[in-house]
Amino acid sequence: xxxxxxxxxxxxxxxxxxxxxxxxxxxxxxxxxxxxxxxxxxxxxxxxxxxxxxxxxxxxxxxxxxxxxxxxxxxxxxxx
Amino acid sequence: xxxxxxxxxxxxxxxxxxxxxxxxxxxxxxxxxxxxxxxxxxxxxxxxxxxxxxxxxxxxxxxxxxxxxxxxxxxxxxxxxxxxxxxxxxxxxxxxxxxxxxxxxxxxxxxxxxxxxxxxxxxxxxxxxxxxxxxxxxxxxxxxxxxxxxxxxxxxxxxxxxxxxxxxxxxxxxxxxxxxxxxxxxxxxxxxxxxxxxxxxxxxxxxxxxxxxxxxxxxxxxxxxxxxxxxxxxxxxxxxxxxxxxxxxxxxxxxxxxxxxxxxxxxxxxxxxxxxxxxxxxxxxxxxxxxxxxxxxxxxxxxxxxxxxxxxxxxxxxxxxxxxxxxxxxxxxxxxxxxxxxxxxxxxxxxxxxxxxxxxxxxxxxxxxxxxxxxx
Numbered sequence: 001x002x003x004x005x006x007x008x009x010x011x012x013x014x015x016x017x018x019x020x021x022x023x024x025x026x027x028x029x030x031x032x033x034x035x036x037x038x039x040x041x042x043x044x045x046x047x048x049x050x051x052x053x054x055x056x057x058x059x060x061x062x063x064x065x066x067x068x069x070x071x072x073x074x075x076x077x078x079x080x
Numbered sequence: 081x082x083x084x085x086x087x088x089x090x091x092x093x094x095x096x097x098x099x100x101x102x103x104x105x106x107x108x109x110x111x112x113x114x115x116x117x118x119x120x121x122x123x124x125x126x127x128x129x130x131x132x133x134x135x136x137x138x139x140x141x142x143x144x145x146x147x148x149x150x151x152x153x154x155x156x157x158x159x160x161x162x163x164x165x166x167x168x169x170x171x172x173x174x175x176x177x178x179x180x181x182x183x184x185x186x187x188x189x190x191x192x193x194x195x196x197x198x199x200x201x202x203x204x205x206x207x208x209x210x211x212x213x214x215x216x217x218x219x220x221x222x223x224x225x226x227x228x229x230x231x232x233x234x235x236x237x238x239x240x241x242x243x244x245x246x247x248x249x250x251x252x253x254x255x256x257x258x259x260x261x262x263x264x265x266x267x268x269x270x271x272x273x274x275x276x277x278x279x280x281x282x283x284x285x286x287x288x289x290x291x292x293x294x295x296x297x298x299x300x301x302x303x304x305x306x307x308x309x310x311x312x313x314x315x316x317x318x319x320x321x322x323x324x325x326x327x328x329x330x331x332x333x334x335x336x337x338x339x340x341x342x343x344x345x346x347x348x349x350x351x352x353x354x355x356x357x358x359x360x361x362x363x364x365x366x367x368x369x370x371x372x373x374x375x376x377x378x379x380x381x382x383x384x385x386x387x388x389x390x391x392x393x394x395x396x397x398x399x400x401x402x403x404x405x406x407x408x409x410x411x412x413x414x415x416x417x418x419x420x421x422x423x424x425x426x427x428x429x430x431x432x433x434x435x436x437x438x439x440x441x442x443x444x445x446x447x448x449x450x451x452x453x454x455x456x
Binding site for chain 2: 030051
């Protein structure tokens with residue numbers, strides 16, 4: 001797959017995700033709110049300490065050629 | 081150092097795009113960081129405070145300092161050791177409306193030969209019964225690159241586009257996906273760094289000249305991360321990132337980790353990270369002659385290399401049960417040991433050998449973070 005194709009697919013996914021999000025459609029959650037106690041545990045956080053993860057990302061990106069897609073995409077489990 | 085600034089700004093901007101539906105917790109963190117490796121020491125504080133107000137808003141502020149003392153391999157072979165300080169300040173505002181979260185942020189960074197300002201905007205929403213969070217983000221950065229002791233000044237503009245998805249897969253398993261495209265335009269090389277070329281007229285057989293980079297760079301990165309709650313109270317996580325850019329740098333990052341709390345208020349973590357990349361197509365440790373091609377680089381971060389990291393960390397709960405307005409707190413220590421092995425960057429501290437036959441360069445580094453966090 002060429003880079004242009006990959007970019008095109010990524011943008012399509014982004015657009016589709018945005019449309020779905022904007023439509024506000026809902027489905028029956030298969031993990032009920034009362035089943036999310038494990039997910040709500042701080043040890044399950046993708047980014048428990050932003051001050052630390054920000055610094056760690058800074059260390060890597062200063063010494064490596066790659067960049068991006070390292071930020072915590074997560075949380076968002078609606079379980080806080 | 082220059083790329084450090086820019087990537088830090090973009091990382092900060094990226095981190096604001098995240099959880100929807102719930103405002104971030106009120107908390108304050110004070111961190112002291114120390115990097116020591118490859119002849120470079122970097123130390124300083126980072127203070128991050130976040131507070132909700134009017135039920136729908138959360139404001140955050142970060143002050144970060146890098147005090148750099150550098151006698152790196154580049155510095156000792158082509159320049160003189162130096163010291164410098166970089167200060168960075170950020171503010172951010174989050175606004176929650178139903179299941180939508182919007183955020184704006186501004187970060188400014190300044191040192192004696194580099195200034196960078198970054199604006200960021202992001203939006204995220206919980207969907208599918210709050211099982212899924214989708215986030216979109218954009219950042220615009222404007223840098224001014226200088227050179228100490230001269231009037232040299234060049235501009236760089238950076239734009240960052242982010243898509244993130246966080247998904248509850250089961251009651252014990254979380255999935256995170258990220259896609260990010262970054263475009264840079266302007267002066268992208270380091271005004272101090274030099275390339276090496278064969279020069280039979282010199283005693284050592286080579287000379288140096290200024291490096292020259294393309295004025296544009298576009299990169300794409302995609303990552304997947306999983307976090308699983310084990311049958312007992314502990315978590316494992318795994319992560320993979322694929323990276324590629326228009327300079328022909330391709331990279332893979334793997335990471336696995338384990339988090340284990342115990343009853344006495346301690347939480348321990350361990351992590352292994354492995355990174356590898358291929359070189360930029362205009363990188364060479366030793367060019368055949370002066371001005372051999374239009375674009376020339378000898379930045380080891382653009383060479384072919386691998387890096388490995390081993391992390392151990394511990395966190396201890398303090399203020400359990402609360403104290404005045406503080407609900408809880410932690411004291412944290414994290415140590416990363418990093419190893420870098422270069423496959424086409426040679427150690428020019430070794431002289432008296434045929435140019436191009438010097439030993440390959442490698443170094444290790446220790447990165448220590450000590451921080452306290454309070455929730456209120």
